[in-house]
Amino acid sequence: MKAIGMTQFGGPEVLQVFDLPEAEPGYGEIVIGVRAAAVNPTDITFRTGGRAAALASRPGPYVPGMDVSGVVDKVGPGTDGRLRVGDPVIAYVNPFTPHGGAYAEQLVVAQSSVVPAPAKASFAEASTLLLNAVTARLSLDALALRPGRTVVIVGAAGAVGGFAVEMAKTEGLTVLAYASDADEALLRGLGADDVVPRRKDAASDVRNVLPEGADALIDGAALNERVLGAVADGGALASLKGWTGPTERGIRIQPVSSTSAAGDTALLNKLARQAESGELSLRVGDLLPASRAAEAHRRLVDGGVRGRLVLDFANPGW
Template sequence: MFPSSWKYRRRVDRVVCASLPAPSRGGVAVKAIGMCEFGGPEVLQLMDLPEPHAGAGEVRIRVHAAAVSPTDVLLRTGGHAVRMPGRRPPFVPGMDVAGVIDQVGPQLDGRLSVGQRVVAMPLFTGPRGGGYAEHVVVSAESVVAAPAGVDFAAASTLLMNAMTARIALDALESQPGDSVAVTGAAGAVGGYAVELAKADGLVVIADASSVDTELVRGFGADHVVQRGNDVAARIRELVPGGVPGLVDGSVQTTEITPALADGGTLVELQGWSGPVERDITVRPIMVAPGGITDTVGLDRLARQAEDGVLSLRVAEVLPAAQAHRAHRMLEAGGVRGRLVLDFS
């Protein structure tokens, strides 16, 4: 919690802090990247925040790496404000971290211990804030052992996107041998969706630009079609009756529905829910809150990364103080793999 003396004021569409909290006398300051107002990348700043401590059912992680994702950008621009009623700034982004546990709270089952290398999904809309910090406190349910043999930067890129892909595929309720299409297959979620679908025994049709075709084939896609506005027609050329399920990683919504068979299922990643015709079912999905507390599912993904089923892709590692630059790069597009902030 922040001191009651924290002064703030609200204006339309943004929140402005009058000052940052200082650690209590004798307390320890923790470096974090956060913001006092919603806006462009320039609102991200280096902050000294009070040291957090693990409570019941929680662990504290000394963060070495935090991945940067589109949902972090959405927080920065105010898109998650509706999910944080009554929350005061600073707002700290970050839903993917890798590091070492340095404190455990009571009421744990012994699965996690001090000194353990872990990956975790902090819920940045919660009172603890997100993962852009030297130390984060996370519910033990959202923490699993890091993939063996993987450095912190690569490990930090796994959980949120892979769990999103897992939830998306589960929503299709496909059976081995079924066909599934994936758009945005060169992206972080799309790439994991292709790899997980192949691990599930599905026949995968994926889209890619000419420069990404071999990358997507490397994920295991059975067929790769040219990405673009006519991708639905290209999928229909391969499957004249349409595919029974499609994960829309490129958020093409109505443009992609012709690729689906009558009565098929379309999974959307950014909340779109229709309308659609031909008895097509649209299932908007998101990883929070259920996915981030699915300990068994998170651990399975970590082990699949460890076994090489999932490819961990780091686009670039930047110093934490350059979070604003990472956000600009992400918004500019064209990033392949994840941008990672180094807190080591």
């Protein structure tokens, strides 16, 4: 089978096509015939060596990718019969395992990380769900806000931010999206009660709308200490990139890592069903042949993409 990976870390040009052995499932594992793999910021960190220490114990090539859709090709021993050959599925993928990441024609994944794909969604759409929706879900859970409270979502037009807007609004929160003027229509369509336009800095921009500050904030742009001023005394901030403070004014910092839920089948299935019902919007920015993975990485780094870039493994362009 063919996979896209690298033997050294660096810019997009290090991504190459490799021929790897056909995937075989072990105990409790599923082989997915990949149809689409979403390109996420975590893939950029993986490619540039930001987590190289986690790969040091095994040889390359190192294959990126944490979000995948496809069909079940093989079912290993010790599985529970929940998934059968031919089923359309999505999976949360850990690229640091010996099996590698989602940029491959076939992928071995623990069955606990695989759930049925949202009905009626294309493979490209389905591939954009799990990593970002899990992050949004865990962020809101960490903040533990009661209905009626106010949450500011920074980076609301991004994939995590968009899901967080929809989830928060469904749960009765007052949602303020911090974003550019150009994204106002998108964010109001997702359910935001108000859009705070970027002008000076997040703290002062939010305080212009909420003089007392927000009850909580989801920091989808890794602004860290620069957004503390937007949070009310005794409030909470969900940090998505591992930042833990220092904090001020009794503000609680809640670091969130989606990898903790990689095998939470019930959560993954719930999110898939929410996408199926239309509660969560699946947004594809563009679909590119898998052979153009380097281009997708360049475009993601350049910014301005709304919705996820997706690699097409059904028509890879080898």
